[in-house]
Amino acid sequence: MNYSDDRLLIGSRRESPISRFRAWILFAVPLGAILFQVYMPLFFQFLAYLELPLIVTVYFALVRRSPVGGLTVGALVGLAQDSLSKNPLGMFGITKTLVGYIAASIGLRLDVEHPLIRLLLGFFFYVLHQFVFWLLTRGLLGQQVTFDAQRTLVLGVLNAVVAVSLFHFLDKLKIRA
Numbered sequence: 001m002n003y004s005d006d007r008l009l010i011g012s013r014r015e016s017p018i019s020r021f022r023a024w025i026l027f028a029v030p031l032g033a034i035l036f037q038v039y040m041p042l043f044f045q046f047l048a049y050l051e052l053p054l055i056v057t058v059y060f061a062l063v064r065r066s067p068v069g070g071l072t073v074g075a076l077v078g079l080a081q082d083s084l085s086k087n088p089l090g091m092f093g094i095t096k097t098l099v100g101y102i103a104a105s106i107g108l109r110l111d112v113e114h115p116l117i118r119l120l121l122g123f124f125f126y127v128l129h130q131f132v133f134w135l136l137t138r139g140l141l142g143q144q145v146t147f148d149a150q151r152t153l154v155l156g157v158l159n160a161v162v163a164v165s166l167f168h169f170l171d172k173l174k175i176r177a
Helices: 025-045 045-049 054-065 065-082 091-109 115-139 151-169
Strands: none
Touching: 025 045, 025 054, 025 151, 045 151, 054 065, 054 091, 054 115, 054 151, 065 091, 065 151, 091 151
């Protein structure tokens, strides 16, 4: 089995091409997700549990299927989110860079068009994001914070369901060949 030639296809047996988007979509969607993350919880507190910048990072990394592209999207979205949050600069940047790289690497091997796969990946990447952020907070900042696994798992399910819905919407913005 050659890593560069074979993909583990789950769902359909067709080869999915790398997705293309208009430039304004690659700019507007992450910006909208970041602004949503920053400003909507001011009006609706229950929306603070959604991690839309993470979902958008995972989506663009999965469908572009380029580890360098996923890394870049993650770094840009994370640093932009850091600049508008109260966290130290770089915390979301590092976390989303790792998530973007891993998501793009998984996108190379799996058929990520299937909704069940997207649900599982949305859940996995939310939990990974929270765990890496917790590690960075403890390791780099030296803060003694606890990792609430039960809360993270419940919010992971919520974010995964939102991710599947958002992925379906974002699929409609692709440039058709």
